[in-house]
Amino acid sequence: MLKSKTFVKKTRSGGVLKIVREHYLRDDIWCGSEVCKECKDEAPVLQEDACIESNLCSYPHYLIPDTNVVLHQIDILEDPLIRNIIILQTVLQEVRHRSATVYKRIKDAIHDKEKHFYTFTNEHHRETFIEREQGESANDRNDRAIRVAAKWYADHLAKATDNGPLKVVLLTNDRANKEKAEHHGLIVYRCEEYIKSLIGNPELVDRLALTPDDQNEITGSKLLFPEHLPLSRIQTGIKNGMFLQGTFHANRDNYLEGTVFIHREGAVTNEVLLQGFQNLNRAVHQDVVAVELFPKERWVAPSSVVLQDDNPDDEDAEEDETETENKLKSVASESSALKPTGRVVGIIKRNWRPFCGMLSQSQIKEATRHLFTPADRRIPRIRIETRQAATLVGQRIMVAIDGWPKNSRYPNGHFVKNLGTAGDKETETEVLLLEHDVPHQPFSQAVLSFLPKMPWSISEEELKVRADLRHLFVCSVDPPGCTDIDDALHCRELENGNLEVGVHIADVSHFIRPGNALDQEAASRGTTVYLCGKRIDMVPELLSSNLCSLRSNVERLAFSCIWEMNNNAEIIKTHFTKSIINSKASLTYAEAQMRIDDTTMNDDITKSLRGLNKLAKILKGRRIDKGALTLSSPEVRFHIDSETHDPIDLQTKELMETNSMVEEFMLLANISVAQKIYDEFSECALLRKHPSPPPSNYDILIKAAKSRDLEIHTDSAKALADSLNNAAIERFPYFNTLLRILATRCMMQAVYFCSGMDNDFHHYGLASPIYTHFTSPIRRYSDIIVHRLLAVAMNADSTYPDLMDKHKQSALCSNLNYRHKMAQYAQRASVAFHTQLFFKNRGIINEEGFILFVRKNAIIILIPKFGLEGTVFFENKDKPSPHLTFDTEGPTLKVEEHTFHMFDKVKVTISLDASNIQHQRIRMALIEPVIPGVSVPVPESEPEAKKPKLDR
Amino acid sequence: MAGLELLSDQGYRLDGRKAPELRKLQARMSVFAQADGSAYLEQGNTKALAVVYGPHETRGSRSKSLHDRAVINCQYSMATFSTAERKRRPHGDRKSSEMSLHLKQTFEAAVLTELYPRSQIDIYVKILQADGGNYSACVNAATLALVDAGIPMRDYVCACTAGFVEDTALADLCHAEESGGGTSLALALLPRSGNIALLQMDARLHQDHLNALMEAAMTACKGLSKVLDGVVRQHLEEVSVLTSE
Numbered sequence A: 001m002l003k004s005k006t007f008v009k010k011t012r013s014g015g016v017l018k019i020v021r022e023h024y025l026r027d028d029i030w031c032g033s034e035v036c037k038e039c040k041d042e043a044p045v046l047q048e049d050a051c052i053e054s055n056l057c058s059y060p061h062y063l064i065p066d067t068n069v070v071l072h073q074i075d076i077l078e079d080p081l082i083r084n085i086i087i088l089q090t091v092l093q094e095v096r097h098r099s100a101t102v103y104k105r106i107k108d109a110i111h112d113k114e115k116h117f118y119t120f121t122n123e124h125h126r127e128t129f130i131e132r133e134q135g136e137s138a139n140d141r142n143d144r145a146i147r148v149a150a151k152w153y154a155d156h157l158a159k160a161t162d163n164g165p166l167k168v169v170l171l172t173n174d175r176a177n178k179e180k181a182e183h184h185g186l187i188v189y190r191c192e193e194y195i196k197s198l199i200g201n202p203e204l205v206d207r208l209a210l211t212p213d214d215q216n217e218i219t220g221s222k223l224l225f226p227e228h229l230p231l232s233r234i235q236t237g238i239k240n241g242m243f244l245q246g247t248f249h250a251n252r253d254n255y256l257e258g259t260v261f262i263h264r265e266g267a268v269t270n271e272v273l274l275q276g277f278q279n280l281n282r283a284v285h286q287d288v289v290a291v292e293l294f295p296k297e298r299w300v301a302p303s304s305v306v307l308q309d310d311n312p313d314d315e316d317a318e319e320d321e322t323e324t325e326n327k328l329k330s331v332a333s334e335s336s337a338l339k340p341t342g343r344v345v346g347i348i349k350r351n352w353r354p355f356c357g358m359l360s361q362s363q364i365k366e367a368t369r370h371l372f373t374p375a376d377r378r379i380p381r382i383r384i385e386t387r388q389a390a391t392l393v394g395q396r397i398m399v400a401i402d403g404w405p406k407n408s409r410y411p412n413g414h415f416v417k418n419l420g421t422a423g424d425k426e427t428e429t430e431v432l433l434l435e436h437d438v439p440h441q442p443f444s445q446a447v448l449s450f451l452p453k454m455p456w457s458i459s460e461e462e463l464k465v466r467a468d469l470r471h472l473f474v475c476s477v478d479p480p481g482c483t484d485i486d487d488a489l490h491c492r493e494l495e496n497g498n499l500e501v502g503v504h505i506a507d508v509s510h511f512i513r514p515g516n517a518l519d520q521e522a523a524s525r526g527t528t529v530y531l532c533g534k535r536i537d538m539v540p541e542l543l544s545s546n547l548c549s550l551r552s553n554v555e556r557l558a559f560s561c562i563w564e565m566n567n568n569a570e571i572i573k574t575h576f577t578k579s580i581i582n583s584k585a586s587l588t589y590a591e592a593q594m595r596i597d598d599t600t601m602n603d604d605i606t607k608s609l610r611g612l613n614k615l616a617k618i619l620k621g622r623r624i625d626k627g628a629l630t631l632s633s634p635e636v637r638f639h640i641d642s643e644t645h646d647p648i649d650l651q652t653k654e655l656m657e658t659n660s661m662v663e664e665f666m667l668l669a670n671i672s673v674a675q676k677i678y679d680e681f682s683e684c685a686l687l688r689k690h691p692s693p694p695p696s697n698y699d700i701l702i703k704a705a706k707s708r709d710l711e712i713h714t715d716s717a718k719a720l721a722d723s724l725n726n727a728a729i730e731r732f733p734y735f736n737t738l739l740r741i742l743a744t745r746c747m748m749q750a751v752y753f754c755s756g757m758d759n760d761f762h763h764y765g766l767a768s769p770i771y772t773h774f775t776s777p778i779r780r781y782s783d784i785i786v787h788r789l790l791a792v793a794m795n796a797d798s799t800y801p802d803l804m805d806k807h808k809q810s811a812l813c814s815n816l817n818y819r820h821k822m823a824q825y826a827q828r829a830s831v832a833f834h835t836q837l838f839f840k841n842r843g844i845i846n847e848e849g850f851i852l853f854v855r856k857n858a859i860i861i862l863i864p865k866f867g868l869e870g871t872v873f874f875e876n877k878d879k880p881s882p883h884l885t886f887d888t889e890g891p892t893l894k895v896e897e898h899t900f901h902m903f904d905k906v907k908v909t910i911s912l913d914a915s916n917i918q919h920q921r922i923r924m925a926l927i928e929p930v931i932p933g934v935s936v937p938v939p940e941s942e943p944e945a946k947k948p949k950l951d952r
Numbered sequence B: 001m002a003g004l005e006l007l008s009d010q011g012y013r014l015d016g017r018k019a020p021e022l023r024k025l026q027a028r029m030s031v032f033a034q035a036d037g038s039a040y041l042e043q044g045n046t047k048a049l050a051v052v053y054g055p056h057e058t059r060g061s062r063s064k065s066l067h068d069r070a071v072i073n074c075q076y077s078m079a080t081f082s083t084a085e086r087k088r089r090p091h092g093d094r095k096s097s098e099m100s101l102h103l104k105q106t107f108e109a110a111v112l113t114e115l116y117p118r119s120q121i122d123i124y125v126k127i128l129q130a131d132g133g134n135y136s137a138c139v140n141a142a143t144l145a146l147v148d149a150g151i152p153m154r155d156y157v158c159a160c161t162a163g164f165v166e167d168t169a170l171a172d173l174c175h176a177e178e179s180g181g182g183t184s185l186a187l188a189l190l191p192r193s194g195n196i197a198l199l200q201m202d203a204r205l206h207q208d209h210l211n212a213l214m215e216a217a218m219t220a221c222k223g224l225s226k227v228l229d230g231v232v233r234q235h236l237e238e239v240s241v242l243t244s245e
């Protein structure tokens, strides 16, 4: 089948390497069309009846987009309406090099059978391959390759259909390319032209990204910003120290201010303050930029002014700008601590993503250009063009930035999609997932194709190689309603009087093989995200809730960690094995607790639970003796109405003995596995560490305790644990909990890391020298990697290069850490949103709380009943502020005649402030202590607080 | 920058081959008149030269000779200009001596050494250009050179590599595929009997995958043997035409 070959020489810049590769051309690459009889394609992708109603093309046609169309208009291509597209290999390769995200999206579209996207391997086709000509740039060659392939298709289809109606249409926005293609007799349209010709799809037009040509039309000619330097000059500038490279962070409260965090390690200045429109020079939050430092005499302190960009109409706003900036500077120069300042000279890499937010309709009635206000305050407003403004008002929408020309006050963008009515539960959940970068799209066909075929059963081969533990009395203990059961346990007495304890973990790595689309998706998601009343799975449901879930009375594959222990919970032997189990019961914590406590029950499961419980207590005691911390943070659970899905009650989670029983064995398994994989792979074990916090973190904790005449020692985890245990005040039982909550806030974040890239393995909170995550592979990707490592160590599975590559693993760890952090934020945001919903219809509630922190102009209050934190401000915009004196030593705040200390008991009213629909929040106002002019009277509608209980 | 995509979703490899397809193989025999046998072989961009001397009396110390069969002496080397990065390649570095040893083992399994007791057969192979599958190219070239020298063998020895990418076995890897990660193995086969002369794999592989990979390599070797056979027959025709004239 190999017809001929040519050599393609590729020279890689940077070295003098000349890479010579073979390039085979074939004549067995088919066109992929149903109508073609010439090609021997068994499953043609492109339909015969390829009809989209269009003013321009009245005939059935296939579209061939060029690279830039795919890169910029992927939003359009993903629309279900757009089908029968030929993606050329040349285009696909260029996209792959230029944008990983678009590449993934286009691949998903290709895998989607409904879309009828066909990939034509034109670079290896005998008739469509072309060689680069002398003096031709790589881009020009690729454009020509696209034209040649399009021409081939046109001729081939004409021949195949005897000059039938079917045609190919090339989409390109490149003028020169279009002209050349027309010269060759091809049908060519600009993407805009074509999309606008489609009948009955006004929404699609809004989703078009603006091309540089259009952008010039929109904006005025007046230059507002200095020009950005070209990349080459930026690079020289960075090399010779003229410029600094860093990531731009916009200030949340002041749109005319931002900070650039310099990348270079050990740099003299690692933060540069940017102030003013010109100096920010179109940098958007998270962009990588080059900055030039100003001389020392222009350095200032950051202003503490709150400035929000809320000019009603953009066209008039420009004159006010200088005025605002002057105000900013005068305020800034008053302070003492000076910071280096500078200006943005160029953008190295934009980090634009689609932003969620709301449309502010233009005041001109027929206008099609409107301003969009993102939910994230750090993102500037974006100008978009849409004809459906009237329907979009009051909706949450998504907008992508296309560019920011130097003569435009705002960046230009395009409408991507409508997320739904603002304030709606589904809409707001969608928004918070998008804003926290939580991947939550349904799994693509490519991902699903790697799932096991149903009906599934354990194969003969698996039975042969696995330990058969189906006879053991294994059971699982989880929160109520748990469908993704990661772990199950058993305990039985051995003949020698010792105990055998087994922790059985779902064998997810059996189903998710390294490197395939399913694996890549799980690795990218990193974790399952639990929101109030919603779960965003890391792996498809068939695995998470069925095949991997260790449900009772079904046979499941497991990865077991089995210890032989004596009655003093000392490990005599540890053994890991892949196994088959059959759980005898899926219990809730409460059910398990009941069995343990009920002396009349003596079945095998209960006996097993009692054994586990006994050992767990010893293990826990020993761990706490070593200095493990038991910290608390108020966790709130919502009782959600089963029909309306509205929260009807909130409750702080209660902990039972069985909670800590399960936890204890999970910790033990994690530690045992961590040691094993580190012994086996010292360079590439995936571990988890919890660094000890710098001593200064504890200042606030020590001060707070001191104010109550107590002493907290923070020299070691052990000392801290001990002094927390001893810190108690009579008639103030909640005091200890408050201290522990405060201690939690002093802690560092625990992180994943690769053992070959770090020296410090210590887990501070657990007081363990080594730790990892092994026990929740259904919902954490880290555990899948740990399973794979352990399986290789036991010769139960094969290794693969990325598993043994410490750099790749380190990169994976940073993604996992990022996803875990974002998942946590999303979870908090979800709780906050549901709290708002809860308070929405309850008017004003008054409640008792404690002061958690004292700030310069406010106190932060914790309401134990709701696990809710809120701020009482003592400064108001509309009325004169009370007399405030702040003492950092206490810390205390004196308001008029009353002094607030940390942990003081107060009474507040709680209500929902919905004045800004994008930023609703819980508002608290002081009732007790009574401070004239500051506190508010007790609301009359007090009985409302009890209302939720009556509802049920 | 994204790395290389070794196998596209459409099933094409970097150079346009499908998974089981071999690279183009071209070879010439009797390229040196002085040697007893010689051959030049191109497997894609990998180019190898093999020269055979012998059988002759063992040189050097007598102790090396064997009373019941011939000793096979192999020497492998790489030309300085054979790779993209030009570097000095001292003789007898670890990699070449290992390769020499492997070649020796391969041909001890194939050559009817018992026909030449107390003698020696020298095989010299040089890689002129390296683009993956150096070992296989050497074996294939040496086979042709041995045939050219008229040394009796049980069968052609055909060698080929195979590698694993995304659960698909690829035959006859080029350099980019070899260095792209994943496990690869090299197999030298006596195609008619199906006996394995040498099998080498450096990285770990799960045994489930071994059969698929072996199968791919075996099929590739059998395909190669047909090509080699063609080369030999054509060479014979040319020679017989010459001699008949």
Ligand SMILES: [Zn+2]
Binding pocket: A030, A031, A032, A033, A036, A037, A038, A039, A156, A160
């Ligand atoms: Zn065709």
